[in-house]
Amino acid sequence: MKPFSIGLQIFLLLPCLIFGRTTVNFPNLSDDDGLLKFPDDLMIGVSTSAYQTEGAWDIDGKSPSNWDEYTHVKNFTPNADIACDSYHKYKEDIKLAANANFKFFRMSLSWSRILPTGSLENINYDAINHYKKVLNEVKKQGMIPFVTLYHWDHPAIFDKFGGWNSEKMIIAFNNYAQVVFKNFASIVKFWTTINEPIAYCYYEHGKGFLPPGDTFEGRGPYICGQNMLIAHAQVYHLFKKKYNNYNPNSQIGIVNACWNFYPANSSESESAVIAFQYNCGWLSNPIFSKKGDYPDIMKQRIKENSYLEGLSTSRLPELSKSMIKLIKGTSDYFGLNYYTSRMTNNVKKSQSEKWFDDSGVDMTINNEWPMDVAAWLPIVPEGLGDMLRIIKNKYKNPPVYILENGIASDGNRYDLERTKYFYSHMKEMLIAKNRDDCNVKAYVVWSLLDSFEWVARYSQPFGIVHVDHNSPHRTRTPKTSYYWLKDMIHQRALPSTFITPLHPPKIIYWNGTEI
Ligand code: GBH
Secondary structure: OOOOOOHHHHHHHHHHHHHOOOOOOOOOOOOHHOOOOOOOOEEEEEEEOHHHHHHOOOOOOOOHHHHHHHHHOOOOOOOOOOOOOHHHHHHHHHHHHHHHOEEEEEOOHHHHHHHHOOOOOOOHHHHHHHHHHHHHHHHHOOOOEEEEEOOOOHHHHHHHOOOHHOHHHHHHHHHHHHHHHHHHHOOEEEEEEEEEEEHHHHHHHHHHOOOOOOOOOOHHHHHHHHHHHHHHHHHHHHHHHHHHHOOOOOEEEEEEEEEEEEEOOOOOOOOHHHHHHHHHHHHHHHHHHOOOOOOOOHHHHHHHHHHHHOOOOOOOOOHHHHHHHOOOOOOOOEEOOOEEEEEEEEOOOOOOHHHHHOOOOOEOOOOOEOOOOOOOOOOOOHHHHHHHHHHHOOOOOOEEEEEEOOOOOOOOOOOOHHHHHHHHHHHHHHHHOOOOOOOOEEEEOOEEOOOOOOHHOOOOOOOOEOOOOOOOOEEEEEEEHHHHHHHHHHHEOOOOOOOOOOOOOOOOOOEEEOO
């Protein structure tokens, strides 16, 4: 029996709140109805993360991160010791992004570079200087840097005390954030504290798929989620109190991965609503809902399941009144990573494994949905539009930054599938914004480069730029989707139907200057 195999569910889970659950039938669109124009307040950007691209794993004072240690112990071949070598090739990357007309450049910082021992006594100024150069280069190339403090890599030493399963991590994160803000808050005005806490907690502490590789099923993901939530909230308040004025109109928030859910059976809609709460709602409710706290359904069902297992307390830790207060409202925007959706079914209440999945909801993939090469990623563009409408209705129409959206497609430079994916998702996003008044402020593509895809290594290339991982130069070559996005951003509108781009793309080899 797996008391917490819901993890998969949780993660795979998603939403559909009462209001937004129904699929909307779109009217016939034409170019001139304005729905497919990019309004002036919408920024289009591109995203990367430190561990997935930087390499230089032991250079200039960096200590091993949790991921370095894990990939070395597990003998990952290939690993991310060099990755895309962006530590050295950052100017090329930034120029590539700028030349595609992106306005936002999302990146994360390597904690183990900046605080190699995890302690404030050893600030690594080589790392600080490196990131100053990177951030200034982003601005010099006309883009706005959008910085994630934590995209899953931390000094390996923290795993000795249990990583995010320990409250010590909250203090460690505060220390790290303080150093980062002190040094970069005058350069950067858009911040994210933690990328996809639930994905990390589920895969790390639920399944042991990620470093340090220990499973702590049952309670682990919930404890990890709570520690991250509190760490996030404290860092939000730290920023507002001490660093908000370093830059006018600074913003700081968190980013959650939300998938959309559709009931498999037309006779009920509850399963999709519950799925939303276990996935998107789990850490969004405490921040964005009026009442704060975890969703009631999670509190009820996890407690009930814990008792069934003979435990005397719920595996979901409680948030005290003061914690609820501390956490509520701690995000200046709703950070959303959207990739995919699932169908949902209620599972009959029994002592069966599925019910013990904590949610009582099962998930499947609709076999009419086209599949990506990544097996977890059926392509469901309407899920993005529906999710935006749910967020609008459920959380009082907060500004939404879509901070990741993309597919792995294949390694081909003529990446028609990826280009179509962007078209269909951007179309949904524009309709949600222009027709339904969803307050979307940014759409950020995942990802600039074919990078290290965590446990999938390099087998799932998400880049709009191909990286030759067999070459010591890690040669970059823009794909068809890169040129397509460049054109769309320039035109600031999508055509009413997808126009297949010409094959092959203009450039075969990017040498860092010409494009
Ligand atoms: C994003 O997470 C990450 O933020 C980003 O770093 C990553 O590159 C991107 O996804 C693309 O993968 O193979 O069945 O074990 C999205 C959430 C969590 C989805 C891990 C895939 C592995 C599923 N991801 N999950 S499986």
